[in-house]
Amino acid sequence: MLLEEFISKLEGEFDDMPKGTLQPDTDYRSIKGWSSMHALIIIAFVDINFNITLNGSDLKATKTVSDLYNLVQQKRPA
């Protein structure tokens, strides 16, 4: 999955998020109304779409959407 598709699908997880809100360099914790519920949805999103388990430390190590995408790529089986 390319970064653009990753972003588009991730935006779709947040029901009320307008398309284009997330960019590769967006600090995802700065999105309007951010809470731990968003973090949980990201973890579920990665699990459902990539069958990859993220934990709290994984998320803490990322800041931008691009970081998140790269983390998923790193964790994907070769």
Added chain:
Amino acid sequence: MLTIKQYGVTLRRITPDDIELLRYWRNQQTVKMYMDYREYITPEMQKKWFESIDNKFNYYFIIEFENKKVGLINAKNFSYTNGFGEGGIFIWDTDYINSFAAVFSTLCLLNFVFFKVKLCNLSHARILSDNDRAIHYNQLIGYKLSPGQEKVYNQLYVLSLEDYKKTGNKLNKAAEMLNNGDGELIFEGTVSEKNLDEINAILKN
């Protein structure tokens, strides 16, 4: 006493011994700014409030996370026709505001009400229209703004069992992953006239 545990949080139903702690935090600016009622709460007012909610229709729990009391969660004004009239949560410990304490507590209580006791098909929440964070938080669980509430300041949201089944499925799975695969919901307590019959029934088993 009723205690519910899941995902590393313990929800312990409040007793008279807790009400001064709750009053202290409820009077803090960081908490009351999100509440509809923002006047100073006196010990007498707090005592009256507790007397009004210390019954089988109202469930207030201290949230314990990582061995600390970090907040309060409630489901109140239960009726068999309307479910829980209002749910609410606040985390007073600033170290835990962005932790998973809130979301794990929310899932734990909803799982208990909807799936374990099967008390009702609806849960409601009141959220101030300028509290973006709480609005997003609740919408991500599946709460929807009730019809006719668009221009109201203290808005009523509703969560149906069906909507929670859709969102709760993936949220609970993610919560379970964060807890090393442990998603068991544990509850304990004693049969009491301050519990609904359905809750007493599962406590007996």
